[in-house]
Structures are given as structure tokens and as C-alpha cells.
Amino acid sequence: MAATDNPILRVDGLQMRFGGLTALDNVSFTAGEGEVTAVIGPNGAGKTTLFNCITGMYRASAGRVSFAGQDISGFAPHRVARAGMARTFQNLALFPGLNVRDNLLVGAYRHGASGLIEGAVLGPRARREQAAAEDRAAEILEFLGIPELAEAMPGELPYGRQKQVEFGRVLMQDARMILLDEPMAGMSRPEKTLMVALIRNVRHRYGVSFLVVEHDMPVIMDISDHIVVLDFGRKIADGPPAKVQQDPAVIAAYLGSEEAGQAVFAGAA
Amino acid sequence: MALNGTPAADTPLLEVRTLSVAYGRKAVALNAVNLTVPKAGVVALLGANGAGKTTLIRTVSGLIRLHNGAITGGEVLLEGKSIAGLSADRIVRLGMGQVPEGRLVFKNLTVEENLQVGGAILPRATLAERLDAVYDLFPRLAERKDQAAGLMSGGEQQMLALGRALAASPRVLLIDELSLGLAPLIVGAIYQQLKKIREHFGTALLIVEQNARLALGICDYAYVLERGEIVLAGPAELVAASERMHESYLGARAERQAAAG
Amino acid sequence: FESPQDGVYEDRIDWGVTGDMSGPAAGSQHPWVKGFQSRMHLVNEKGGINGRQINVLAEDTRYDAPSERIAYEKFASQTPVLGMSGMGNSSAQTALVPMINRLKVPVVGTYTTAKASVEPTNPLIYGGFCGFKQMAQVGVGHFANSLKLDKPKVATVHLDVASGVEFNGYMDEAVKKLGGTNVSIPIKVVAADATPQVLALLDAKPDFVAIHGVATTSLLVLKAMQQYGVDVPSFAITYLGTPSVYQSVGEAAGKNYHFVSCFTPASAASPEAAADLIAQAEKDGHGALQDDINFVAGWVVAGLVAEAITEAGEEPTREKLVEILNDGFELPASGLSSKLVYTSKDHEGLKVLQPIGYDYATKKFKSFGDYADFEQYVN
Amino acid sequence: MTSVSTSRTAMPIDEFAPSAPARQKAAARPLRWLWLAVAAAVLVYLPFVLHDRAILGYRLSNIQLLNVGLAQLNLTLIAVLGAVSLNYLTGCAGLVSIGHAAFFAVGAMAAAATGAQLGLPFLVSLVAALIAGAAAGVLAGLPSLRVRGLYFVLSTMALHFIVVFAFSEYQYAAFDVFGISYPQPAIGPFALDSALKWYFFLLPIVVLCCLACNYSLKHREGRALLAVRDNEQAASSSGIDVRVLRLKAFAFSSAIASLAGALQAYYLTTVSTELYSLNLAISFIAMIIIGGMGSIAGGVVGALVWLLLPSVLTGFAGELGAAGGGLAKIFVEHRPQVVNLIFGSLVAVLLIFAPGGIVGAARKLTKLVRPGAEA
Amino acid sequence: MLVQFLLTGLALGSIYGLVALGFAVIYKAERVFNFAQGILMVCGAYLAYTATTQLGLPFPVAVIVIIAAAALLGIVIQFLFIRPLSGQPLLPVIMITIALSIILKALIEILYGVQPKPLATSLPTGVLILGDVRLSQLNLTAAVVSWVCMGVFFAFFRFTKAGLLMRATADSHEAAILSGVNVNRINAGAWAIGTILAVIGGVFLGQIQLASTELEHIGLLALPAVVIGGLQSIPGAIVGGILVGVIEQLASGYISPKARDVFIYIPLLIMLLVRPWGLFGNRELGRV
Numbered sequence A: 001m002a003a004t005d006n007p008i009l010r011v012d013g014l015q016m017r018f019g020g021l022t023a024l025d026n027v028s029f030t031a032g033e034g035e036v037t038a039v040i041g042p043n044g045a046g047k048t049t050l051f052n053c054i055t056g057m058y059r060a061s062a063g064r065v066s067f068a069g070q071d072i073s074g075f076a077p078h079r080v081a082r083a084g085m086a087r088t089f090q091n092l093a094l095f096p097g098l099n100v101r102d103n104l105l106v107g108a109y110r111h112g113a114s115g116l117i118e119g120a121v122l123g124p125r126a127r128r129e130q131a132a133a134e135d136r137a138a139e140i141l142e143f144l145g146i147p148e149l150a151e152a153m154p155g156e157l158p159y160g161r162q163k164q165v166e167f168g169r170v171l172m173q174d175a176r177m178i179l180l181d182e183p184m185a186g187m188s189r190p191e192k193t194l195m196v197a198l199i200r201n202v203r204h205r206y207g208v209s210f211l212v213v214e215h216d217m218p219v220i221m222d223i224s225d226h227i228v229v230l231d232f233g234r235k236i237a238d239g240p241p242a243k244v245q246q247d248p249a250v251i252a253a254y255l256g257s258e259e260a261g262q263a264v265f266a267g268a269a
Numbered sequence B: 001m002a003l004n005g006t007p008a009a010d011t012p013l014l015e016v017r018t019l020s021v022a023y024g025r026k027a028v029a030l031n032a033v034n035l036t037v038p039k040a041g042v043v044a045l046l047g048a049n050g051a052g053k054t055t056l057i058r059t060v061s062g063l064i065r066l067h068n069g070a071i072t073g074g075e076v077l078l079e080g081k082s083i084a085g086l087s088a089d090r091i092v093r094l095g096m097g098q099v100p101e102g103r104l105v106f107k108n109l110t111v112e113e114n115l116q117v118g119g120a121i122l123p124r125a126t127l128a129e130r131l132d133a134v135y136d137l138f139p140r141l142a143e144r145k146d147q148a149a150g151l152m153s154g155g156e157q158q159m160l161a162l163g164r165a166l167a168a169s170p171r172v173l174l175i176d177e178l179s180l181g182l183a184p185l186i187v188g189a190i191y192q193q194l195k196k197i198r199e200h201f202g203t204a205l206l207i208v209e210q211n212a213r214l215a216l217g218i219c220d221y222a223y224v225l226e227r228g229e230i231v232l233a234g235p236a237e238l239v240a241a242s243e244r245m246h247e248s249y250l251g252a253r254a255e256r257q258a259a260a261g
Numbered sequence C: 001f002e003s004p005q006d007g008v009y010e011d012r013i014d015w016g017v018t019g020d021m022s023g024p025a026a027g028s029q030h031p032w033v034k035g036f037q038s039r040m041h042l043v044n045e046k047g048g049i050n051g052r053q054i055n056v057l058a059e060d061t062r063y064d065a066p067s068e069r070i071a072y073e074k075f076a077s078q079t080p081v082l083g084m085s086g087m088g089n090s091s092a093q094t095a096l097v098p099m100i101n102r103l104k105v106p107v108v109g110t111y112t113t114a115k116a117s118v119e120p121t122n123p124l125i126y127g128g129f130c131g132f133k134q135m136a137q138v139g140v141g142h143f144a145n146s147l148k149l150d151k152p153k154v155a156t157v158h159l160d161v162a163s164g165v166e167f168n169g170y171m172d173e174a175v176k177k178l179g180g181t182n183v184s185i186p187i188k189v190v191a192a193d194a195t196p197q198v199l200a201l202l203d204a205k206p207d208f209v210a211i212h213g214v215a216t217t218s219l220l221v222l223k224a225m226q227q228y229g230v231d232v233p234s235f236a237i238t239y240l241g242t243p244s245v246y247q248s249v250g251e252a253a254g255k256n257y258h259f260v261s262c263f264t265p266a267s268a269a270s271p272e273a274a275a276d277l278i279a280q281a282e283k284d285g286h287g288a289l290q291d292d293i294n295f296v297a298g299w300v301v302a303g304l305v306a307e308a309i310t311e312a313g314e315e316p317t318r319e320k321l322v323e324i325l326n327d328g329f330e331l332p333a334s335g336l337s338s339k340l341v342y343t344s345k346d347h348e349g350l351k352v353l354q355p356i357g358y359d360y361a362t363k364k365f366k367s368f369g370d371y372a373d374f375e376q377y378v379n
Numbered sequence D: 001m002t003s004v005s006t007s008r009t010a011m012p013i014d015e016f017a018p019s020a021p022a023r024q025k026a027a028a029r030p031l032r033w034l035w036l037a038v039a040a041a042v043l044v045y046l047p048f049v050l051h052d053r054a055i056l057g058y059r060l061s062n063i064q065l066l067n068v069g070l071a072q073l074n075l076t077l078i079a080v081l082g083a084v085s086l087n088y089l090t091g092c093a094g095l096v097s098i099g100h101a102a103f104f105a106v107g108a109m110a111a112a113a114t115g116a117q118l119g120l121p122f123l124v125s126l127v128a129a130l131i132a133g134a135a136a137g138v139l140a141g142l143p144s145l146r147v148r149g150l151y152f153v154l155s156t157m158a159l160h161f162i163v164v165f166a167f168s169e170y171q172y173a174a175f176d177v178f179g180i181s182y183p184q185p186a187i188g189p190f191a192l193d194s195a196l197k198w199y200f201f202l203l204p205i206v207v208l209c210c211l212a213c214n215y216s217l218k219h220r221e222g223r224a225l226l227a228v229r230d231n232e233q234a235a236s237s238s239g240i241d242v243r244v245l246r247l248k249a250f251a252f253s254s255a256i257a258s259l260a261g262a263l264q265a266y267y268l269t270t271v272s273t274e275l276y277s278l279n280l281a282i283s284f285i286a287m288i289i290i291g292g293m294g295s296i297a298g299g300v301v302g303a304l305v306w307l308l309l310p311s312v313l314t315g316f317a318g319e320l321g322a323a324g325g326g327l328a329k330i331f332v333e334h335r336p337q338v339v340n341l342i343f344g345s346l347v348a349v350l351l352i353f354a355p356g357g358i359v360g361a362a363r364k365l366t367k368l369v370r371p372g373a374e375a
Numbered sequence E: 001m002l003v004q005f006l007l008t009g010l011a012l013g014s015i016y017g018l019v020a021l022g023f024a025v026i027y028k029a030e031r032v033f034n035f036a037q038g039i040l041m042v043c044g045a046y047l048a049y050t051a052t053t054q055l056g057l058p059f060p061v062a063v064i065v066i067i068a069a070a071a072l073l074g075i076v077i078q079f080l081f082i083r084p085l086s087g088q089p090l091l092p093v094i095m096i097t098i099a100l101s102i103i104l105k106a107l108i109e110i111l112y113g114v115q116p117k118p119l120a121t122s123l124p125t126g127v128l129i130l131g132d133v134r135l136s137q138l139n140l141t142a143a144v145v146s147w148v149c150m151g152v153f154f155a156f157f158r159f160t161k162a163g164l165l166m167r168a169t170a171d172s173h174e175a176a177i178l179s180g181v182n183v184n185r186i187n188a189g190a191w192a193i194g195t196i197l198a199v200i201g202g203v204f205l206g207q208i209q210l211a212s213t214e215l216e217h218i219g220l221l222a223l224p225a226v227v228i229g230g231l232q233s234i235p236g237a238i239v240g241g242i243l244v245g246v247i248e249q250l251a252s253g254y255i256s257p258k259a260r261d262v263f264i265y266i267p268l269l270i271m272l273l274v275r276p277w278g279l280f281g282n283r284e285l286g287r288v
């Protein structure tokens, strides 16, 4: 299994309880460097919770997370980000009061060091960082094919575009690993296709690793090297797409077998 | 472009006539849209992001003003009577249910309370019966009766939103992006439930869906919206078979490309 | 003759008034401004002063120091006035003293007198209200005398703000002079109840009580005293001399409650002395205010101003006005106030006070004699 | 509006386009300088107009000058500092505070301790006020680590009452009941002893503070602040330490407010605890709402409107009342109340019809008039 | 003495609690932090003045008139000021309630003048003597009324459909509309209730003191009361009010009246840091 050869992320016995509910129950897996790892599972299985525990949004009840050789268990979100991990959110998380370019610029935060006062007095370092970040943002907007939207406010954009902007902000972080929570929900098929291409591209150029939650099975089968399946907070399968797809437990819990599954699977390559 | 065939001609349940809608002063979101939902019919509204699907739903349900939009032309008829000027809650009480985009549940209320609010327009006696029917459709909701809705997962909230709309026993149900964020199994199951809803309750459905294939699988009739205009309309099979549909929405070609690249 | 930079024109003289007309002290300062304006209406109706109408420019300063500052500078140069009256916030007044010395607009008839305005005597500032010191002296003197107390035990309920602390200081002084003791009992401006204060009173067992505050303070203290059966006489500072307190505490608690004042409410004054005031108040729609001590005070101060302007002659200027006032100026007791004296060393003005009570049967105020009878207590 | 079209030509997926960044430069540069020069000229000439009550020798009536005087202008400048700093905190950092008057009190206390008690020079006590304000700001910001929204608002209200209590204890213990008196401020040999001198001392301070706030928002941490306001979670997952940044913003904002408090105390020569009422704090909130939240210009405009409007209204009410008539009688009788009534209604109308404040409304207008142009 | 302080604090605090309860109802329904609650209380005192002194109505009639007028006032306010701002963030809504209080205060001063008015109603004004402890019957009546109101509203929100709809509307405006709820009517109802409660408190306070716009500041004490009790909690408002009343008595009695605010706001601060949702409130639900 490729993932374990060269893991960038190692999740070990992760557990998360909310009152009486165990949202994550002793989940362990690894994600390989430069690979796309998918997390799938029925609604409420704990996928978002898993993301939240890894990125420090929630403090796990038990278990460890190590990233790029560093133990990041219990890190606050910003420290996780600074360690080189970036994420998007299930229900979109943009800064509605900032235009698209500024949204992207926030992504460059971790590469700078200048403070409030330095900015206030136009200190040289602040200006330098600003210029560098702006150049980078322009590049990324170009890359996403939306340079003309730099001045637009995110609220004016359609949902799919907003998702792209969020992705752009994540790219600004130059992270080693990117966590995407349902990046393609609400997108049309051609847009999904473009998004898939984007993910591929980023991964190949920069060797960025991805951890992706997505319900669109064709897409998942298409892009992932490795799939982790959760159900009721427990890991029920873990392996390459072809194998997971055949796994009876997965079919029973998630994919379904009869017409329902067919409808969804009709587009699979 | 209209493909052959129109829905049943006798007074349709819901009819949208040359409807135009704009946000703010200039942002035209819908342009002279015509659409019909027959009694107990299932109609799908397809289209890319930003095509105006949500706008259409909001206009029909009267919520558009809450989102700073305004009707600039045309009318909306429910059983032949214009409802364009009515307040959204009036429209709901006239029998129009809605499952909005992005799961608007009452986060601080329990599942049960959410459903009770949904059915608040019903008399007390029928309400209990109706709630049982909803729980039958979604056993997961029955399990979580007393949980606060805000703590449920995305998919569970989606079910709740659907359940809440059904609790009011609407004659026509507007559903915006039902499959968004739902696991395939659940999507499949819910679509099965939609069929049941129509059969059991005779509820007409207007379904907005990104997943064209899924929607075409259950609807009688489909409309395709592009940049605020209907560009394709016709019976489901015909729409599904059309060249344009294949190119843009069912994505056969694009997918093959992606797979190759 | 015209002197626009001093607010004197062919046909009118501009005169400034500041007061809290919509802020926390409006309950007492608003009637004062109204009294001032009413008196000037009367002056104007009688032909003004030397052919000039008096034009009152009233600024609402909301008990706020910056507003007071802005208003003063306005009066100095923006809409220049010959002089001004009012200024009812002692902190603002303290803050303004340097500005007054620089801009030299005389303040004739202050509503309250801050220490910094009178020590040392300032040629530009003239008191127009009874001083806290005299209130304490007359109140203590009168009660000690009429209750035949040797070493009076006194309790002073006062607000925990600047003027309250000051008043309590004067009470200490006045009581100590008689060899008695004074207990300070602070209370808040915004209070819903005076139970803690009255329990402290129960503890102190005073022979009589002095009250400093706003109308509500008196009311709460009196009601609580009644509730806890503290039956001792009390007196309040001048500002509290409004009928509403008496009316709402009722006779049982109100008959033993007095206030000390250098002004006489219309109903306690002789009919002839009060006739003008009552007629004019009715005319201006202030009938309800005629018995309010603050209205009377404003009325009296406007009279003082009119008299000073008259004496300044055909060609009044700020300088001339100051000269007149600073050089030994007297107004005899009018029936509505005690006599007013300014000397170059003393600008306090109204120094003699009398205790005043309320007669529930006639719904009128009553005074306990003549101002002259109480002169003995003041020094 | 760009909408997704199905026949889109493919974006350069396989190619990064390292084209030169199209950073927008203001096309109308010279015009902008011209505007700036005009604004500067007006600001410099304005105090002379108010002082002489005339423009170029042509006398103006009080109403023509909107019943505004120089002292009022100076106090307004100080209030601008308060409003701008609150807008930085509330509009930009998203921390709603009704404790802003407390920082004015902190500044006044710091100035009292250094200037009035220790006799240190004026400028030194201003610096002391800045430092004390920053320190108090950090303390006041601590609850922001725990609570959000309304709960935080209430913690600032608690702060207000606690600081005011401290102020009055300090005042009564170290000074007298009438207030704290400040020495005559002077910069070296130059005494600030007239309204004109004060104006030219205050103006650059205010301009610099506004610029500083504005610039900080256009750079790394300032922008991060806006991000935190808009979406805390997304901000923290971009590497922003939300807690520390909030405290920094608090310190920055309250340092300016505290400076303003010290300046106000010196300007008024004596201040007392009653000055720092909840109403003062509320008036700062009103200013930023009226002007427009989240922009520095909003703070400036709001302070001008809030402080100058009542005086203008009072001026006109006076004129109207003099005109006579039935309604005019109410005007004369209840002028302060009528002014308050009109004023409160104006605020309400603004809130209802221009939720972005005056600045927001102006921006919308310019967008309508010149599409594509940003104000 | 301690017992006396405690009991007086309890009785007085019940009035704060009553005002706080009105505050909590409005907050619960519409998420509006109503700074005008204090001036609404003042309106109560003046309404009572008009009804009893100016119109000379018999007390029971006056009570009905006052309550009807209060409900109308609340509905009008909601219609004119609050409805247009629905969906706006925290601060503009706080601000419009402040603007509202400026407007109401000015109107009252124009209509009634700035001098306080004595208020005389037929509420019992005597003294109840229990051993060493003396309690004003007025305060006791107020306490009883507050407790009754608390019980009524607790039941209302818990067990009635209108209560459920009110909670739902508070949660999500849009979702409530989509459920066929006439949210305008619900919100107007909440304002009517909130105003009635403030007005009742105002009648009591006006009677204890004078009808005066300065009563507004006492209304401000309802703010810490609701927070300590829990912003949306019905019993919390009353208990918070009582706590504030007791603290006020103890601080004024044993330390100094000046320290009162500090002793009220420091516990508030501690409460915010330790248990921000208050003694009786619920945690706001939130998840990423």
C-alpha cells in the first residue's frame, strides 16, 4: 500500500466524543506524501469531525495526529496551518467583507512576519510582503482562470465560483497538505471536471498531498490514490479505490447496491 | 427551445409566466421564464451554477424580497391565482412547501420541535399523524428526535429540512439542491422517498438539481435554465436524450477527457 | 451705540444662558432656564432696557463639560453676548475658569458655585444661587435652635458626587461649630431604594437629617424613613424645593421635611411680590412651574441681570458690566429672594436663607419667618 | 456578472501563467493629488474662517457657518480619534465595544499621573497615555478570548463601570471632588494656549492616526483582522492566531482612544469622573454607525455628523422658532427636546435606509453614477 | 440587618427581574438587544400618570388601559424601527434601540415636561412588619407580580404553539417563514410582551419614586440581570434581577453605594468568563 510507505499524515487512534455521542471511534490511517487520500462515508459518519480534529478546530478526546514528522495533536488551528496544512470548509468559508484578491491575500499570512504597527507606518518589510503576496495572488487567480474577478466581492459570485476562490486562498498558503471538505458539492459536471484537473495539477507540480471528503463517487474514484471509509465514527475500510469499491461493508453502508447506487454510478469511468 | 410535448393542459397547479427577476438595480437573474408544474407532477429544473435556479424557487415561494430581489415582469400562478404579491408565509399556507438551498434548520430546536414548527399550519390532530408519516420516511430523524438540530451532520440536517417541509403537507414542494452534500446511498434513498411522497400524498414536486441524471431519473418533465433563460424544456426522456444536455450536463465528453488527461 | 463684539446692538442685547435642559440635571435646571426666560419676556414687554430688547440665547449643555466649554466660547465670539448666566455643572465651571479669565465674558448669576470660581474672588464670576455652605449653616443653625439641641447629632445623606461630598464637608463644619457630630451617608444618583441609607440612619440615631441630591433622593429617603419608623425632622438643599416631592411622599412623611433656600416659592411669598411671576408664568405656559424653587431662582437671577445691565447705562460693554458688579452692587430682598450683595471681595451674592416647608391643607409652601431672622446663622 | 457558461473555453489548466501581476494603479493620479491639495488647503484655512467668522474678509453669519465654532471643531477632532479607533476595533476587528469611554478615562488618568502629579512634560504624558491605553486595551481584550458577540459587548460594559469607579477613586484620593486639573500644555517653549494653536496641533495627530489605521488594514496583520472579523475559523486555518491578533487590535485601538482621552483632558483643563459616562461610549458607537462601519472614513464622517449636527439643528431651530407660528412655539418651548427628537429620528432613518452609514451610501451612489469606479 | 438587606434586595430585584424578563423575551424572539428597555419602563410610569392622574380612571380600568397602550407601543416600535432592520448585524440593531430611546425620551419631555411627576396609584403602599424586618408592600406586590409573570411566560414558551413559533423565529427568520410562520406577527407579539413587562416595571418604579426620564438608568440594571441569569432564560431573568437587587443592597449597605456598580459588574464579568450563557441559559450551539 503506497500510503504507508511514505506517510505525510499519520492519524492514530483518534477519538472524539460529544456528550454521549462518539463521532470518531479509534480512527487510524495514514496518508501518503504527494497522494490524494479520500475520506468517504455516509452522512454523519464523522468525516468533517475528523477534519476538525486534525486541523485543531476540535480537541480530540484521545489519539494522536502527526504531520510531516511532527506531532500536531492538540495544536491550535493556526499552528496546524503554520505547520503546512491548509483546509477548506464544508459550507464555504470566505471573508465576505473582503474582495476576491484580499481573500487570497489572507492565505499568504503565514509567509509574512510584519505586524499591525509595521503596516500602519508603512514599514519596508510590510510593503515587501504585501507586494510579494499580491504577485502571488495574481498568479493564482490567473491559474484558476478568474483574473477578472479580483475586485469582485465573494457574495456576488455563484456558489461554484466561491468554491474556487476558497481553493485559491488555500493555494496561497503553499501548504504541504490540503484538506478539502466536499470541494465539489454544488458544482455542475463540467465545473467538477475542471476542479479535478486543478487538484491534479497542483499535486503534480508541487507534490502537494490532499485529503478529500466528497460524495461524488466518480470523482473520488477518479482522483484518489487511497480511500478511507468511515461509518458511525469507525473506519470500516481503507485501501485503493478499486478494492474499496468492491468491499461489501462499504457497499452496504455507503454506496448502496440497487437502483440508488446505479443512478449515482452511471457516470463513473 | 421547446422539445415536443407539453405537460397536462388543464389548470396546472403552479404556473410561471414570462417571469423576470432582478437583484438590486441591474443584476437580472431571470428573464421571461415560463414554467409549469402539473398536479402531482414531478418537474426538474436543471442548470449550471448561477443560472438562476435558486432565484426562481425563491420567487415562486415569495422569499425573493428577503434576498433583495424583485420581480420585474411576469407572474406566478397557483391554481390560476396570482401569488406574486403575497408574503412568503401566506404562500406556504396556500400549500407551497420549500426545502431551501443550504439546509435551513432551526439549530437550537430539537428535531421534533423542528418538525412541529414545520407542521404548525396544520390542525393539532392531523399534525401528530403527519409527523408519524415523516418519521416513517426518515427513521434517522425518529432516532434523533430530541437532539438539537444544529448538532446534526450536514446530511441529517438535509433530511430534517425535507421532513419539516413535508410536515406541512404541501400540495407542491420546491426542493433546491436536495443531493447537495448527501451520501450516494442517502441520495438514492431520498429520491426513492420522493417517489413515495408523490404517490402517497399526491404532492407535486419542483426539483432543482445539479445532478441532472438523478433528477431526470424521477421527473416527468424537465427545464434547463441558462443565464436566467429557459433554453430547453420537455419531457424527461426527450431532454435526457438531447445533444445539448449531454454536452453540458450529463458531461459524458468532459468526463472522458478528464479520465484520459 | 453698538458693540457687536459684546453682543450689544442698536435694538437688542444678546445674553447667554447655559443649563442642562435635556440631560440628567434637567429636572431642576430646565425650570431655572424657563424662569430666566420668563422674567426677560416681562422685561422686554415693558420696553426692554434703555430701548433694547434682551435676547436670551439658551444653550443646552446636558451636564457635560465639553458642551459647556463650546457654549462659553460661542458666547465669547461666535454669537457674542454681553454676559451669561447659568453654568450648573461645578466640574465644568472649574474647568472653565482659565477660559473665563482669558475670554472675559462675565458670568452673572451662576446656578451653582464651584470653589475655583470664588477662591480667589474672580471679577468675572458672580454667584446667583444659595451656596452649599450657607445651606448647611442655616439648616443646622435653625434645627439646633428650634429643637433646642445642645450638641446636635446630625446625619447627612448625600450623593456620592462632587457637590455631595462638598455639601457634607460644610455640614461637618457647621455641626462641629456647635460641638455636635455629623455622619455622612452616601447614596447614588440612580437608586431604586434607600434601605441601606435608612438602616445607617437607624444606627446613627440623629436628631435631624440633611439631604443632598435630586428630587428622587429626597423621596426615597423620606419614604424609607417612614417605612422604618425613623421619625426625625429633615431638611434638604435648595434645589430640591419642588412641589412634586411633597405631593408624592404624602403628608405623613412630608410634614416634617423642609428645605433651606435663599429663594421663596411664589405660594409662600406675599401676593404682591409674586404677582408678576405668577402672571408671566401663566402667560408663558409655565403655570405648573410657578412654585418650583428653580423657576423662581431663574426669575430672580434674570432680574439681577436686568438690573446690572440697566446700571451699566446707555452704552453697556462687558467691561462696564464687570465694573458695576465688582464695585459694590446690591439688590434688596424682593420677597422672592433674600438680599443680594456683591463686593469686590465677595461674589457669592445671596447669602441668607430660610427654611421652607409645605402646608398640605392649602397645598402651599410656607416659610418660617423672615430672611432677616436667619441671618444670625450665616457668616 | 460572470456566470458559468457551458461552452467556456478551457482555462489554462496545464500552464501557470506567470504573467506580470496586473496590480491596479490609480489611473487618475494627478487628479487625486489635486484633490488632496484642495482638502489640505481647506483644512488649513478652516480654523481661520471659524476664528474670524469670515471668508476672505467677507463676513459670514453664525448660521452660514452652521453655528460651529473653533472649540467645537477641536473637540470634534478629538472625538474623531475616538470614533476612528472604535471603528478600527468594532468595524474592522469585529469586536463590538461599549467601553470606549473607559479608554478616554484611562488616558486622562495616565495624563493626570504623569502631567499633573509628576509634572512631566506634555508630550511625555501623551506617550504615557498611549502606553497605558495599550496596556488597558490588552486587559479589556482578555474576555474576547472566551466570549463572543453580545457577551463580549457586555464585558466591555462591565469594563466601563469598573474603570469609571477607579477613576473616581483616583480623582477623590489624589485631587479634589471637582475634578483633576491639568497644567498648561506646552511643546518645548510653545504653549498651546489658544484654540488656533490647538487646532494645528490636533490636526496632524488626527490625520496621522487615520492614515495609520488605514494603512495597517491594507497590510498583512491588518487584513488578517478583517478576515478574523468575517470568519474566525477560516482565518485561523489560514495560520492567523486569532487570540493574539485580537489583543493586538485592542491594544492599538485603545492606545489611540487613550491618547484622545489625554488630549481631551488637557484641552478641557479640568475633567471629572462624570465626563466618562456610558453616554459618551454610546456616542462613539453612534458615530461609527452613522458614518459607516469598517472604514476609517466612516469614523471621521460619523464624528463630524454626530457632533456638528445638533449644533446646526440648534442654530436652525433658533431661526425657525424666531419665525413664529404654531409649530414654532413647540420649537421655542422645547428646543433641546426637538433637536434631540430630530436627531434621534435622523439616526434611525439612516440606520434603516443606509445601513452602510453615510460612507456606504456615498460609495453606492458613486458606483451607480460611475459604474466600475470605487470610491 | 442582613436579613433586611436580603429581603429588600429580593423585592426590589424582582422589579429589575420584571424589566429583565421583558428584555429576555424580546431577545429570545428577535435577537434584539434592546437598549430602549429602560425608556420603555419610563413610558410605563408616564402612561400610569396619564391614566390615573390626568384621566382620573379607576385603577383597574387604568391597568387595562396601560397594558393595552403598552402592547400597542411595542407593536408600533417593532413595525417602525425593528422590522426594517431585520437581518442586520448586532450593532446597527443595538443602535436603533438607542436611537429609539433618544426619540422616546424627547417625546416624553415634550409631552410632559422635564420635571418629574408624582405618581399616585392604588397599589398598596403600606409597610409589612415581620419581627425586625420591614418590607414595603409596594415592593412585595412587585415581587409577586414578577413571579407570576415569570411562571406564565415560562409555561408560554415551553408548552404553547405560539411559544414554540417564537423560539423558532428567533432561531432562523427565513426558516420560520418557510414553515408558514407569519414572523412579523410573532415579532410584534414579542415586542408587545416585552413592552408590557417593561411598562409594569415602570409603573412600580414610578410609584416608588417619581415618573421621570431618569428612571431609564435603573432600567440599565436589567442588562446585567439578564446576562447573569442567562440571556434567553425566563427564570434566569428573574433570578438575575433578584441577584442584582441583593448585590445592590449588600454593596450599598456594607461597603459604599459608590461601589454598587463595581459589585454588580464584576460578578457579571466573572459570569461571562466562566459561564457565558448565564446561570439558566443554554449554550449557543455552534459547529464548523
Ligand SMILES: Nc1ncnc2c1ncn2[C@@H]1O[C@H](COP(=O)(O)OP(=O)(O)OP(=O)(O)O)[C@@H](O)[C@H]1O
Residues within 6 Å of the ligand: A018, A021, A023, A041, A042, A043, A044, A045, A046, A047, A048, A049, A050, A090, B151, B152, B153, B154, B155, B156, B181, B183, E286, E287, E288
Ligand atoms: N460540535 C458538535 N457537537 C455535537 N455533535 C456533533 C458536533 N459536531 C458533529 N457532531 C455529530 O457528530 C456526527 C458526525 O458529524 P460530521 O459532521 O463529522 O459528519 P460528516 O461525516 O461530515 O457528515 P456529512 O457528510 O453529512 O457532512 C454527527 O452525528 C453530528 O451530529
Ligand SMILES: Nc1ncnc2c1ncn2[C@@H]1O[C@H](COP(=O)(O)OP(=O)(O)OP(=O)(O)O)[C@@H](O)[C@H]1O
Residues within 6 Å of the ligand: A156, A157, A158, A159, A160, A186, B023, B024, B027, B028, B029, B047, B048, B049, B050, B051, B052, B053, B054, B055, B056, B067, B068, B101, D001, D002, D003
Ligand atoms: N442576494 C443576491 N444578490 C445579488 N445577486 C444574487 C443574489 N443571489 C443570487 N444572485 C445572483 O443571481 C444569479 C442567479 O443565482 P442563483 O442563486 O439563482 O443561481 P443557481 O442556479 O441557484 O446557482 P447554484 O447552482 O450555484 O445554486 C447569480 O449570478 C447570482 O450571483
Ligand SMILES: [Mg+2]
Residues within 6 Å of the ligand: A047, A048, A049, A090, B153, B154
Ligand atoms: Mg461533513
Ligand SMILES: [Mg+2]
Residues within 6 Å of the ligand: B053, B054, B055, B101, B176, B177
Ligand atoms: Mg442555487
